[in-house]
Amino acid sequence: MIKEQINHVQLFCMMVLFLFGTAILLDVGSGAKQDAWIVTLLSSLAGVLIYSMYYYIYKKYPDKPLTSYLPIIWGKYVGTLCSYFYILYFIYIASRVLRDFEELLIASPYYRTSIITIGLCIIFLLIYAVSLGIEVFSRAAIICFGIILVSFLTINLMFVLGGFIHPENTLPILSEGWKPIIKELYPLNITVPYGELITFTMIFPYLNNVKKGFKVGIFAILFVGLYFTFSSLQYIWVLGPDIITRSSFPALTAVAYIDIGNFIQRLDTIVIILMIILGFIKISVFFFCAVLGINQVFSIKPHPFINCFVGGMIVLFSLIITTSYQDHLEEGLKLVPYYLHLPFQLFIPFLLLLTILVKEKILKK
DSSP states (O other): OOOOOBOHHHHHHHHHHHHHTTTTTSOTTGGGGGGHHHHHHHHHHHHHHHHHHHHHHHHHSTTSOHHHHHHHHHOHHHHHHHHHHHHHHHHHHHHHHHHHHHHHHHHTTTTTSOHHHHHHHHHHHHHHHHHHOHHHHHHHHHHHHHHHHHHHHHHHHHHHHTTOOOGGGGOSTTTTOSHHHHHHIIIIIHHTTGGGGGGGGTTGGGBSOHHHHHHHHHHHHHHHHHHHHHHHHHHHHHHOHHHHHHOSOHHHHHHTTOEETTTEEOTHHHHHHHHHHHHHHHHHHHHHHHHHHHHHHTTOOOOHHHHHHHHHHHHHHHHHSOSSHHHHHHHHHHTHIIIIIIIIIIIHHHHHHHHHHHHHHHHHO
């Protein structure tokens, strides 16, 4: 069977859409108020360092995903146990992202639809997408990237044409010093979305040109970081820092302001469609990584049953993780970054890197 492969353009589009994901939907860095744009700018620089660590480790084992080289580095028992935990981590985070978009749909156009119905409809599409394989999925990502980019640029232009931009909302800069910025930056805005690139350590072996992977990833992170900075500034200019702090979905709130000549208005529906595309890409990546991890760890061939099983776990967890959206946000902002993201995105990869460097030093001696 011919191994699936993706090129650097497909990798770039996948990474950009994955990084956009829920981060462009939620209030990134809103705790810093009018300085939120500084948070998004600095977090992208931290993302470059994190990605560099991931890619350095991967280049030592260029034909293996994360769950395969963990046992090589740390031994059969410890490494395999960590691989199990990573599979569960991918499934759990996928369920959290799914819950975000279930709540988004319930809060806007589908308020009469049950959350279970929405979850099942989305997961059936996800199972189908994952079953097609990473190569087909990456081609679809290029089309989605074009749609998202043109749509976002058009909406941003409408803010300017409509006269909704008020740059004075960003003043005064650093009115409360660096403390709120650092508080927002670590760990939440470093781990989400940049730390989530740990998923691509499962996808890198499919890349047909390993040498381009690092440059493409850095370019994608900087591209997303600059867009997030501009987007954050735009929300502050349109809404003001107080409204952003109170709003659950600042993107929808800002777009609701657009009214050009009483003709171009009610664009929130279009934004929701764009958000669903981004959510679909992000959940699919986590989904695919979980399935690939199971196949690797248990040494089984790809099978539709595995896809259905993982999909069922994702939709089930999305429904039972919390009883309300406020609890979901509270858990995602205060617990998950410290108890899940930091260990799986930073601590374990750093220890892997340290182990590799120590082994290399010993071998040289």
